[in-house]
Amino acid sequence: MKHESTNEVPEAFDHYLAAWNETDVTKIRGHFERSCTDDVFFVDPTATTRTIDELTAFAVKVRTERPNVHNRRITGVDGHNLRYRYLWEIYDNDKLVLHGMDVTTINEDGKIVQIDGFYGDFPEME
Numbered sequence: 001m002k003h004e005s006t007n008e009v010p011e012a013f014d015h016y017l018a019a020w021n022e023t024d025v026t027k028i029r030g031h032f033e034r035s036c037t038d039d040v041f042f043v044d045p046t047a048t049t050r051t052i053d054e055l056t057a058f059a060v061k062v063r064t065e066r067p068n069v070h071n072r073r074i075t076g077v078d079g080h081n082l083r084y085r086y087l088w089e090i091y092d093n094d095k096l097v098l099h100g101m102d103v104t105t106i107n108e109d110g111k112i113v114q115i116d117g118f119y120g121d122f123p124e125m126e
Contacts, residue, residue: 005080012036012112013077013084013104019056020071025063029056036112044100044117068093082106 012035019031032040032052042049042058049055062069075087083105090098098119105114 005078007076007078009077010079010084010106010110012106012110013073013086016104016112016115017071017073019059020062020069022059023063023067025060028059028063032056032059037107040112041114042117043115045119066092069097074099082108 015031015035019028019035022028022031029052032055036052036055038052039050040052040055042055047058049058070091071088072091073086073088077084077086079085083103085101085103087101088099089096099121100117100119102118103116104112107113
């Protein structure tokens with residue numbers, strides 16, 4: 001099945017972002033359940049998770065260690081063939097602490113199956 005390019009934000013992305021911004025750690029998993037498959041694969045420079053349980057544990061760890069962080073998408077999404085890219089920023093007490101890009105893949109049901117996270121800007125060409 002061919003999928004055209006799109007700038008439409010999948011509904012799952014809003015629930016996924018809500019999980020990272022949830023301050024009640026007992027509610028984080030619920031956001032992931034609405035947005036991700038049970039075998040969701042997440043990888044970034046600091047973590048690799050292979051299930052919704054592992055992703056939830058990682059998000060709870062981040063929230064516990066940094067209770068004042070707030071994540072936000074800072075661009076629209078660019079997508080094709082169930083894959084999307086977008087830029088994001090993370091703030092701690094309103095101070096920018098990290099920025100980067102995610103490449104996220106969803107399934108035909110609109111649930112996230114994979115998130116590939118990258119930190120920082122693209123390097124200059126040599």
